[in-house]
Amino acid sequence: MMKIHFVGAGPGDKELITLKGYKLLSEADVVIYAGSLVNPELLEYCKEGCEIHNSAYMDLGEIVDVMKKGVKENKSVVRLQTGDFSIYGSIREQVEELAKEDIGYDCTPGVSSFLGASSALGVEYTVPEISQSVIITRMEGRTPVPEKESIESFAKHQTSMVIFLSVQEIGKVVSRLIEGGYTEETPIAVVYKATWKEEKIVKGNLKNIADKVKEEGINKTALIMVGEFLGKEYNYSKLYDKEFKHEYRK
Template sequence: MKIYFVGAGPGDKELITLKGHNVLSKADIVIYAGSLVNPELLDYCKEGCEVHNSAYMDLNEIIDVMERGVKEEKLVVRLQTGDFSIYGSVREQIEELDKRNIKYELIPGVSSFLGAASALNVEYTVPEISQSVIITRMEGRTPVPEKESLRSFAAHKTSMAIFLSVHSIADVVKELTEGGYEETTPCVVIYKATWPDQKVVKGKLFDIAEKVNEANIKKTALILVGDFLGDDYNYSKLYDKEFVHEYRNSSLDKERS
């Protein structure tokens, strides 16, 4: 037997992957991140499934439940928020499993920063506006390397998705504007993207903090910053009728043929 780590998706219970759903529906034991995972996902579990909320557990307790499940030849699922490759604390869990010679498999999920973009009907990479995305966070109780500060990243003025920082929104704005973003740069804060109680606050860097405070958003929200949120855009070359690639000739070539 082995442990299955499953990305639960950003919130909407239907945004779990098909592979993740299939494993979850067969699980004998589920350890889910109760503070962040939509509990409606547990509806997919079979009757009699043993459920643990990791919000009340430390690392050793989580691993102990996993080890017991494997010894009892039960299918164990570790259900984590969004996709665990971003702020998922998955590394420490698999390191402990390695120490105990317990096998595991990782099934990716849909990150909240992807769910947020779809909820807002935007794309992070707009031709000639931004072709890069920075995913980061503000320093809090968990330190951030100095070379990865918001201020240093802001110099690039590219699309940015900032996790785990909405409680310090005023400090975030200060770092971004002093680092290089104009105060008029579009900014959106999205609370619980794709959940039924999703809330969206739109503004610019100079007024977003006030709007977020008025909306009483303190946690479980993403801060999105960049001109990709603005009104300027350019069409891509991908569907330009004059752009030739291996699958399509130009309109002039078609006329000649």
């Protein structure tokens, strides 16, 4: 029985799709890709004659109709999602609709943009004795978020934070981060289109980042990264400390 293949496209760079994702994409008869977010260079991997649909112009019903038609015609169908579909990927609603039609699916994970952004900066979100947790969130907009998951409530933890889908209101984000507990001197970075050729990095602190971002004209497709993991303070881990013994190194 044919099934739909959900594939994470990676953060942007066409070479950052997984090997399995590349294989599925190159063998697909039908590809539905998130055109507003996925690098179109990835479509160069598609075989000649592949039927390609840009979901930026489609609603859920139209997307599912294309999937149903492909399965009915015994074709290999790939749903190419941005980054990794487990974060703001809208995969659940598609899966629920497929279940109604008794259509199966599988998932091939991708590299999330929040990982691409940290690589662009050459930083770790988890720094010994500085931050050992990462909060991934977004600010409410046309789509609300639970009240208990507000920017202010997360800011109280003073840990590493990555904020998606919110750079268009960077000033408001900054105000709420400060209200939650971060100081004005807290380091922050905004990464526009991480790993793309157009990638742009803006660094600063909560006091000046909004002006810097506006000067660069960034108002979408960017991640906000905030926390002391971006600062100068660092502690070495115990893992490779010659005085630290474990089962592999006595």
